[in-house]
Amino acid sequence: MEVTVEPTGASPVEDSQISEMVDFLMAKADSIGVLLAKRYREEIVEYRSLPEGFIEQDVAPTARHNLETMLLGLSHDATITNEHLDRFRESAVRRFRQGVPIQALLHAYRLWGHTVWDQVQMAPQVADYPEGALRIAGKIMQHVDYVSAAVTEAYLDEASGMIHDREKGRRDFLEALIAGNQPGRIATHAKHFNLKVDGSYFVVLVRRRPGRQNTSISMRVCLETVQKSISGTQAKVGLAGARDEEVVAIVEAIRGTPLDSRDQLDRLASSLPEFSVTVGRLREGLPSVAQGYVDAQNATSFAVLNKTPRAYLFSDTLLDQIARSSPFRHDLAGDTTDLIAACDAKRGSGLLETIRAYVDCGFKLVQTAEILRVQPNTVKYRLNRIAQVTGHDPLQVQGMTLFTLALRIPPGPDSA
Structure with missing residues (x-):
């Protein structure tokens, strides 16, 4: 970005007074920088959390450079170039890395504009030439706009790049953990x-x-x-x-x-x-x-x-995993649930439904009866019938275990 300052058409006398105001402000550049550092610390919470001495060694010099750049632009033929703005872009990147939010950074530049305007009004030439102060005020506002746009772009570019890098690193590390084949990297x-x-x-x-x-x-x-x-x-x-x-x-x-x-x-x-x-x-x-x-x-x-x-x-x-992975799963089903299903198909006795409800209820007769809407004695009769059909008694621990596993085997000879 290159900003060209157009000639104003002012008279030589007016230009001379503007020049004197510029000299007045330039002479106070150091003290204005110190004043700005003080105001940043007092009015911007995020700047107060920066390391001790950081404002004086980094923020204040940047604020002073900002003033000098603006004063340079008051000359008729001067231009504000990318080189002038690079220092502000670099400071924006530093503020991002220091954890200063973009709102606080832009607040600092607005505060810079207000503070410099206060100093302009203290210039002795203002009494004789108030129009000159207004010209400088317009320049201050324009300068704040240009610099704010440049630092915002640099700040967001840095944030976007770092967020992208961090996100990519997080995804890559997650994949490494899931793969489990890179212990050194982990x-x-x-x-x-x-x-x-x-x-x-x-x-x-x-x-x-x-x-x-x-x-x-x-x-x-x-x-x-x-x-x-x-x-x-x-x-x-x-x-x-x-x-x-x-x-x-x-x-x-x-x-x-x-x-x-x-x-x-x-x-x-x-x-x-x-x-x-x-x-x-x-x-x-x-x-x-x-x-x-x-x-x-x-x-x-x-x-x-x-x-x-x-x-x-x-x-x-876990029981489902065991039932599905066991090499004996088809033998187990053949000796239990397959026999029950065949009996049901022949007699319509509801034995498979009964043993399933019985296992789901934790081997409790009364609860099983309530689910099936029959008497507990009916449930007990059916369980005894299952013992006769399969040779495994669901009222005994071994039978309970076998039927619990068998009911977890998915249907089909090729299921695993």
Whole structure:
């Protein structure tokens, strides 16, 4: 950006008086810089939090340079070039890195304009030539506009670049944790994200349910909800990110296990009904987070089948995992549920429905009877009938265990 100052057509006398005002202000440049530093500290909270002496060594010299640049522009043939503005751009980048918000930075430049105008009015030439003061006031306003535009652009460019770099670094680190094949990199980058390499962690996986792509909750909102929901004395989110249609949160267990955070996790699931929420086992050390992700991923299919919005811990699905992965699953089904289903098909006896309700009710006869709307004696008769058909008594511990596992085997000979 190059700003050209047009000739004003003023008389030589008027130009002389303007020149004297410029000389007056230039002579006071150092004291005006000190005054500006004082006002910044008094009126802008964010500047008061800068390190001791920083205002005097950085902010005040920049304010003085700003004044000198503006006074230079009062000459008829002078121009304000990119070189003049570069120092302000550099100071804007420094303010961003120092944590000064853009609102405070622009407040400082407005305060600069008011302070310089106060000094202009103190010039002795103002009494004889007030119009000259107004010309300088217009120049001050114009200068504040130009410099504010330049520092805003530089500040936002720096913020955008740093945010992009930080976001990219966060995504890359999250992928490294999920992959689990870069222990050296994990150890090196953990400190940048305030994560303990030897800490205790579990993974929370929030995945959009099938067929719910066009829904009201975006992945960004989902990510924000996860970050806000999992916090407290039991656990806190150490790192989280969105990956396609899922959000992965690496949660640091401050105290206890995922089971101790169940209420919090269930509330998260209730607030995101369009998503399934699954939780991996507690893992020791960041390099083991990858296995925690696999835990949560394995539990997803069970959460999807259940329409009730609740969090599914890996431990909730452990029996399902055993039933599905066992090389004897087809033998187990053949000796239990397949025989029951065949008996039902032949006699219409409702035995499979009964054993399923009995297992779901925790092996309680009365509750099973209430669900089936029959008498408890009827339930007991059917269970005895199941024992005759299969050779496994559901009223005994071994039979209870076998039927509990068998009912978790998905149908079909090729299911795994």
